[in-house]
Amino acid sequence: xxxxxxxxxxxxxxxxxxxxxxxxxxxxxxxxxxxxxxxxxxxxxxxxxxxxxxxxxxxxxxxxxxxxxxxxxxxxxxxxxxxxxxxxxxxxxxxxxxxxxxxxxxxxxxxxxxxxxxxxxxxxxxxxxxxxxxxxxxxxxxxxxxxxxxxxxxxxxxxxxxxxxxxxxxxxxxxxxxxxxxxxxxxxxxxxxxxxxxxxxxxxxxxxxxxxxxxxxxxxxxxxxxxxxxxxxxxxxxxxxxxxxxx
Amino acid sequence: xxxxxxxxxxxxxxxxxxxxxxxxxxxxxxxxxxxxxxxxxxxxxxxxxxxxxxxxxxxxxxxxxxxxxxxxxxxxxxxxxxxxxxxxxxxxxxxxxxxxxxxxxxxxxxxxxxxxxxxxxxxxxxxxxxxxxxxxxxxxxxxxxxxxxxxxxxxxxxxxxxxxxxxxxxxxxxxxxxxxxxxxxxxxxxxxxxxxxxxxxxxxxxxxxxxxxxxxxxxxxxxxxxxxxxxxxxxxxxxxxxxxxxxxxxxxxxxxxxxxxxxxxxxxxxxxxxxxxxxxxxxxxxxxxxxxxxxxxxxxxxxxxxx
Numbered sequence: 373x374x375x376x377x378x379x380x381x382x383x384x385x386x387x388x389x390x391x392x393x394x395x396x397x398x399x400x401x402x403x404x405x406x407x408x409x410x411x412x413x414x415x416x417x418x419x420x421x422x423x424x425x426x427x428x429x430x431x432x433x434x435x436x437x438x439x440x441x442x443x444x445x446x447x448x449x450x451x452x453x454x455x456x457x458x459x460x461x462x463x464x465x466x467x468x469x470x471x472x473x474x475x476x477x478x479x480x481x482x483x484x485x486x487x488x489x490x491x492x493x494x495x496x497x498x499x500x501x502x503x504x505x506x507x508x509x510x511x512x513x514x515x516x517x518x519x520x521x522x523x524x525x526x527x528x529x530x531x532x533x534x535x536x537x538x539x540x541x542x543x544x545x546x547x548x549x550x551x552x553x554x555x556x557x558x559x560x561x562x563x564x565x566x567x568x569x570x571x572x573x574x575x576x577x578x579x580x581x582x583x584x585x586x587x588x589x590x591x592x593x594x595x596x597x598x599x600x601x602x603x604x605x606x607x608x609x610x611x612x613x614x615x616x617x618x619x
Numbered sequence: 620x621x622x623x624x625x626x627x628x629x630x631x632x633x634x635x636x637x638x639x640x641x642x643x644x645x646x647x648x649x650x651x652x653x654x655x656x657x658x659x660x661x662x663x664x665x666x667x668x669x670x671x672x673x674x675x676x677x678x679x680x681x682x683x684x685x686x687x688x689x690x691x692x693x694x695x696x697x698x699x700x701x702x703x704x705x706x707x708x709x710x711x712x713x714x715x716x717x718x719x720x721x722x723x724x725x726x727x728x729x730x731x732x733x734x735x736x737x738x739x740x741x742x743x744x745x746x747x748x749x750x751x752x753x754x755x756x757x758x759x760x761x762x763x764x765x766x767x768x769x770x771x772x773x774x775x776x777x778x779x780x781x782x783x784x785x786x787x788x789x790x791x792x793x794x795x796x797x798x799x800x801x802x803x804x805x806x807x808x809x810x811x812x813x814x815x816x817x818x819x820x821x822x823x824x825x826x827x828x829x830x831x832x833x834x835x836x837x838x839x840x841x842x843x844x845x846x847x848x849x850x851x852x853x854x855x856x857x858x859x860x861x862x863x864x865x866x867x868x869x870x871x872x873x874x875x876x877x878x879x880x881x882x883x884x885x886x887x888x889x890x891x892x893x894x895x896x897x898x899x900x901x902x903x904x905x906x907x908x909x910x911x912x913x914x915x916x917x918x919x920x921x922x923x924x925x926x
Binding site: 424426445446447450451454455456458461462464465466467468471472475476478521525 | 905908909910919920925
């Protein structure tokens, strides 16, 4: 269970202090798939980074499984069981895909074990396992490898920041299957996805709408989603996803 | 072959050897050859003046290896060794060199290895050279390798040059002359730390049509160390050349990259790339989100970069 209490975050700008998030209060229960949506600039990614410890809040507390993690750094939070998939994954010269997956799993995986995570995100494992995570990989390949590393961690709470950004339509369908499979397997774990894709909202247990740094709406999917259809908070697949041949 | 623990340790570090290797070899310790073996196809012959060895690989030799590691365990030793490699036409061999110095004393220890390669037509050579230093003495560990490569038509040489730890002062000088259709590939890895200084100078002359060179040097300068990377390709024919200096700078390290291209033929196609920068913050954060501490993340990034 993740509890966010009166969380605010601001940055200094030319116009003085600018508030990105204001007094956010949320609970992310175990065993749920939560999707956070809302217009661009509403504070979704900032909230994800605050939970992972990449940004520090101006005020408020974050409590994870009864541990106050507000003052913990990224490593400490990761070790407590928070996973984070970046919207724009990082490249590493020299580090191979298998190195990253092994680091994520925290143990010496066999090649076969590591390959299962790549296969899960639709990559032909034997072609990728020994590749360097460098600029020879396309944005879509990198994104899927990023998701594979996060899956390998098997964390209590996994945050995906716009997992669909930069991937093609076929991979997107595959991604939905990955999330659905994750949900079936998780009992005491939870998934938080930052996305405004309607197909991702469709598999949510609960939806939270962030707008202008505030919680605009939250609740079960059945209650929240109908009000979002046709707005920028629930974009249809062919908008925002790289068009594939069948789109 | 009787080896003490320091000799064993150094041989393991520089040549991954835990005893006498198979194939031809010459193991030099504290200025003397302590073990040598020739094979039917590879002759290792000491020079008459005792200043080094000549290695003759017969034409057509396939799949053989030659190990010529050097270890120094006595403080204050200084030597210059001349090793010449004659690689016969159509041969395909792997040569493992390298030098490890353990200096626990107050005097500087220095090994300057001058290696000349005469590679005949269609021959292929993979050359691996690792340099390593250890020991807690105040005496410096100094290595100044000079490598000269003379490549005949359609020959291929791949060089892996590695200096990862413990060498206080080094000037690495590599020159190569390539005839028609010859190809040279170099992968250099350099890490300096504490007060160490390293200079690496390459001059590659592409003299024949369709000759090709690909020189990539990756370096990490930590603490107060200094690196100078000076990579030059000269295109004298219809040739292709590529150099890349890619460096990570840390702490108070300093790096000077001086890539240079000289085209003396209108059909020469030469490219250089050079980049110096600290470890990107987002790389550290990514690995920290996987549960690594900042220092563990740093080590992984450097190990990967230098792998």
